[in-house]
Amino acid sequence: MTTKKVFVTKDIPAKGIQLLEEAGLEVVVHQGDSTLTEAELIEACKEADLLLNVGQLPITKSFLEASSHLQGIALASVGFDHVDLETATSLGIPVSNTPDVLSGATADVAFLLMLAVSRKAFFRSKEVMDGKWKGFGFTEELGIELNGKTLGILGLGRIGIEMAKKAKGAYNMDIIYHNRNRNTEAEEALDAKYVSFEELLAQSDVLSVHTNLSDETRHKFNKDAFAKMKSSAIFVNTARGAIHHEADLADALRDGQIWGAGLDVTDPEPMTADSPLLQMSNVCVLPHIGSATIETRTAMAEMAAKNLLAAWNNKQMPQIVNADIYK
Ligand SMILES: NC(=O)c1ccc[n+]([C@@H]2O[C@H](COP(=O)([O-])OP(=O)(O)OC[C@H]3O[C@@H](n4cnc5c(N)ncnc54)[C@H](O)[C@@H]3O)[C@@H](O)[C@H]2O)c1
Numbered sequence: 001m002t003t004k005k006v007f008v009t010k011d012i013p014a015k016g017i018q019l020l021e022e023a024g025l026e027v028v029v030h031q032g033d034s035t036l037t038e039a040e041l042i043e044a045c046k047e048a049d050l051l052l053n054v055g056q057l058p059i060t061k062s063f064l065e066a067s068s069h070l071q072g073i074a075l076a077s078v079g080f081d082h083v084d085l086e087t088a089t090s091l092g093i094p095v096s097n098t099p100d101v102l103s104g105a106t107a108d109v110a111f112l113l114m115l116a117v118s119r120k121a122f123f124r125s126k127e128v129m130d131g132k133w134k135g136f137g138f139t140e141e142l143g144i145e146l147n148g149k150t151l152g153i154l155g156l157g158r159i160g161i162e163m164a165k166k167a168k169g170a171y172n173m174d175i176i177y178h179n180r181n182r183n184t185e186a187e188e189a190l191d192a193k194y195v196s197f198e199e200l201l202a203q204s205d206v207l208s209v210h211t212n213l214s215d216e217t218r219h220k221f222n223k224d225a226f227a228k229m230k231s232s233a234i235f236v237n238t239a240r241g242a243i244h245h246e247a248d249l250a251d252a253l254r255d256g257q258i259w260g261a262g263l264d265v266t267d268p269e270p271m272t273a274d275s276p277l278l279q280m281s282n283v284c285v286l287p288h289i290g291s292a293t294i295e296t297r298t299a300m301a302e303m304a305a306k307n308l309l310a311a312w313n314n315k316q317m318p319q320i321v322n323a324d325i326y327k
């Protein structure tokens with residue numbers, strides 16, 4: 001009997017690989033920092049039975065149709081906007097993600113960006129590192145404070161709730177949110193108020209995005225949206241870069257329509273080095289590190305491995321995102 005094989009698109013914490021190998025699976029990990037092309041991914045999966053996909057490597061219709069033999073695809077991410085789920089479902093390929101285990105770490109980065117932008121911390125730190133700090137001043141590059149301010153959350157889901165908890169706990173911020181559906185449990189727990197998207201734009205001192213990327217949310221933050229925000233507002237996005245229109249954001253910051261921005265996600269990624277956003281003192285950009293802690297990435301790798309083991313044993317993946325395949 002030939003050994004079942006798992007192809008892993010980028011290196012993952014050893015615990016994930018250990019779980020798969022201990023179950024008797026052969027694990028092949030793509031080496032190096034290069035991002036696999038669709039053709040390379042198809043070739044790599046020809047001899048594989050299961051796929052563990054890290055990050056946002058696109059799982060396209062043409063890849064899926066060429067890899068319909070796959071018993072399961074486990075994502076090491078909670079977002080699955082990069083997967084053609086309709087085709088995976090039509091081909092009967094189960095797909096899983098890694099929710100919950102990364103919510104706290106990602107909310108930490110949203111909080112970090114909110115605080116860092118409010119005090120222009122990354123810009124001032126770079127002044128020191130570049131030898132450009134001229135010494136203590138009393139009025140230049142002043143920041144703003146967060147105590148008692150209003151945090152607006154677009155998408156009060158797993159990560160949005162964690163961000164709201166941190167902001168309320170640390171700065172007693174008022175929480176307002178806009179969501180597809182009311183979240184009355186969170187409203188009670190956080191004394192959060194449901195508002196319209198327009199009210200969210202108008203009332204937020206900090207607006208933090210925590211929705212998934214969809215046709216509905218793509219470029220939801222464009223010039224019209226930024227024009228409706230407070231000129232003292234900070235925009236934070238740790239969800240997906242395509243949810244804000246990057247050129248409109250740069251214009252809004254340049255024209256003083258909003259005060260600052262903190263991004264863990266951009267479009268494209270990596271951000272182009274000549275982006276005007278990188279020259280602005282009240283902008284912090286991080287390289288998509290929301291879930292990038294030892295604890296969280298290990299938990300994600302374990303969760304993805306356990307989902308593949310379920311698929312291999314012809315059981316439903318615990319974190320399946322296309323359960324319709326069983327209908
Ligand atoms: N920066 C990172 O490294 C990182 C890490 C994890 C997740 N993410 C991103 O964060 C997203 C959220 O993750 P999560 O676990 O909190 O997901 P979730 O599903 O728990 O929360 C998403 C929330 O957005 C809401 N929503 C969706 N469309 C909406 C719309 N058009 N208007 C208003 N609300 C809308 C949903 O109702 C839900 O409450 C992921 O999809 C992913 O893109 C990024």
Ligand SMILES: O=C(O)[C@H](O)CO
Nearest residue numbers: 055056076077078079
């Ligand atoms: O969706 C996620 O989990 C993060 O963006 C990492 O891919």
